Amino acid sequence: MRLIGMLDSPYVRRAAITLKLLDLPFSHESVSVFRTFDQFRSINPVVKAPSLVCENGVVLMDSTLIIDYAETLAGRSLMPATIDARQRALRILGLALAACEKAVQDVYEHNLRPPEKVHQPWVDRVDGQLARAYALLEQEIAATRVPADAAALNQADLTTAVVWTFTQALLPGRIVADQHPALAAFAAAIERFPVFTAFPHA
Incomplete structure (x- = not known):
C-alpha cells in the first residue's frame, strides 16, 4: 500500500x-x-x-x-472494545478532530488567503471554536493516564497528540501550552514513542 x-x-x-x-x-x-x-x-x-x-x-x-x-x-482496532471506554474515547477523538479542523481552517485563512480577503467575523468564529475545543479537550486529558508505551495507545490518544503538535507548530501562541498543561505533557510523552519519531511532524 x-x-x-x-x-x-x-x-x-x-x-x-x-x-x-x-x-x-x-x-x-x-x-x-x-x-x-x-x-x-x-x-x-x-x-x-x-x-x-x-x-x-x-x-x-x-x-x-x-x-x-x-x-x-x-483484524483489530485501536478503539476500546467496552462501551464506556469506547464512549469516552469517541468523546476525546471528536474534540481532537474538531480542534484539528478549526486549526487547519485557521492556517488556511492566515497563510493562503490574501489579507484583504480575510473576513474577520469568520476568523473570530473559527478561533472561538478552536479555543473551546481545546478547553474541553484539556479537561478530558487531565483525567486521562498517559499510555505506558505505544502498544497501549488508542486512536483518541494518538490523534490528540498529533493534533496538539500540529497546532503548536502551525499556530504558535494561539493555544498556549501553559494554559493546557495536561495536553502539553500528554502529547510530549506520546511524541517520544518510536512510532511517533518515525513519522515526525515535518
Missing part, C-alpha cells in the same frame, strides 16, 4: 502512525497538495491528503475512512 501526503498534515500523520501500529506494510510518499499539485492529481484526481493506494489499485481518501479500512484489514 502507498500512503500519499505530507507529514505536516495531521490527517496524513495520524493515518501513517495508525498503519504502523497495526503492523500493516506500506510506503509513505511525501507528495504535497500545494507544491506538487499535478503529481498528486495523477495519483488521486481529487487531490486530497491523505490518499491510500490499496494493493488492488483502489484509492481511498480521508484519514478516518483510511483508518477504518486499515483496522478491517488488520
